[in-house]
Structures are given as C-alpha cells and as structure tokens.
Amino acid sequence: MAARPSLLGLTPWTAALEVLGNAPVSVARINVDAFGRLSEQLGRSAAESLLRGLERDLSTHFPSDALLGQLGPDEYGVILPETSPETALRLLDDLVRHFARHRDPRWPPGVGLSAGIASRPAHAGSAADLLLHADEALLRAKREGRGRACLYTPAKMVLKANYYPRSQLDRLKKRARAEGRSEAELLREALDRYLQS
Structure with a gap:
C-alpha cells in the first residue's frame, strides 16, 4: 500500500x-x-x-x-x-x-x-x-x-423582503448567479468576514 x-x-x-x-x-x-x-x-x-x-x-x-x-x-x-x-x-x-x-x-x-x-x-x-x-x-x-x-445539505435560507431592501436582494441574486453560488453561501461568507474584522 x-x-x-x-x-x-x-x-x-x-x-x-x-x-x-x-x-x-x-x-x-x-x-x-x-x-x-x-x-x-x-x-x-x-x-x-x-x-x-x-x-x-x-x-x-x-x-x-x-x-x-x-x-x-x-x-x-x-x-x-x-x-x-x-x-x-x-x-x-x-x-x-x-x-x-x-x-x-x-x-x-x-x-x-x-x-x-x-x-x-x-x-x-x-x-x-x-x-x-x-x-x-x-x-x-x-x-x-x-x-x-x-x-452536507445546504441550509435553505429564506430571505424576507421586509428585512432587506428589494434592491439588495436583486443584487445578491444577480451576484450569486454570476458566481455560480447560492445566496446563502454569499451571505455566510460576508458575515464571516465581518465577524473576523
């Protein structure tokens, strides 16, 4: 071996x-x-x-x-x-x-x-x-x-329109699609960066 x-x-x-x-x-x-x-x-x-x-x-x-x-x-x-x-x-x-x-x-x-x-x-x-x-x-x-x-099973993140402005949700969706990633993954990554700073 x-x-x-x-x-x-x-x-x-x-x-x-x-x-x-x-x-x-x-x-x-x-x-x-x-x-x-x-x-x-x-x-x-x-x-x-x-x-x-x-x-x-x-x-x-x-x-x-x-x-x-x-x-x-x-x-x-x-x-x-x-x-x-x-x-x-x-x-x-x-x-x-x-x-x-x-x-x-x-x-x-x-x-x-x-x-x-x-x-x-x-x-x-x-x-x-x-x-x-x-x-x-x-x-x-x-x-x-x-x-x-x-x-691993991705957490299904439900975004509430009353928590986030529609313009931010649209930008997040567009960026996730462009990067081939989920919206939840992008939000977790941004939160991790914020918490580490």
Missing part, C-alpha cells in the same frame, strides 16, 4: 485541495465518538494504541488515491479525488458500520465513529467552503445520534 501524506490543520488541507484545481472531490471529517470517555476508562496509552489500530483500518478502507490524515486527537480527515457525494457517503457509511461490527474488543460500548462529507462542485467551490461544509455535516451526524455518516 502506498504511504499516505499526513494532513495536519487546515492549511495543508487547503493546499492539498488547491493542487486538485477544480476537479470533483469529496472531503470527509471522521470523529471518534466519546473519545474523552475512552481515555478516562482505559488510560491515555491504551487509548492511543486503539487509535493507531483505527488509523491502520482507515488506511486500508479508502481508494489508493485518497489523502488521509489526523486533524486532532480523535479526528481524521480524508480527501477523495474524483469521488461523487453519493460514492463518498457510501464509503463513509460502510466505514462507520464496519467499525461498529468489527472494532477491537477493547473499545468500550458506546464509542463509535461519526463522519461528515462535503463535495465539490455539489456543495462548494472553494477549499475553505468545502472544509466548512464537511465540518457542518459532521456536527449534524453528532446531533442526529452519532455513529453515522452525514452528507
């Missing part, structure tokens, strides 16, 4: 995605549910040993062109080039179910995997938006009961 590069933090993720240009790609964030409890029950050394075993399982689960790396103590990411959202969801759902059925018996009950997936061009154009949407999908998987894979 070919060695896979380690992807730590968002900057290498963004760089890896930018190397792919505008090619279709799916990104997933995979999190170990209730890892804190695992560490408390088994001790840090035993928990780390279980994570190394999980990493071996992850490295054999995905296609050879996938990029896999650890993002945090209990979180992993995978970039799946030329992979549709449906195929990525199937892969991640298989992983979650396989882990639940065949995991090392030292894993305590209730510890599972959750995953969030986003794809380009279906969900985002930029690398930053793709990573954000994968994270949103992971949070949804956690909210919906953990131990599952969720595909």
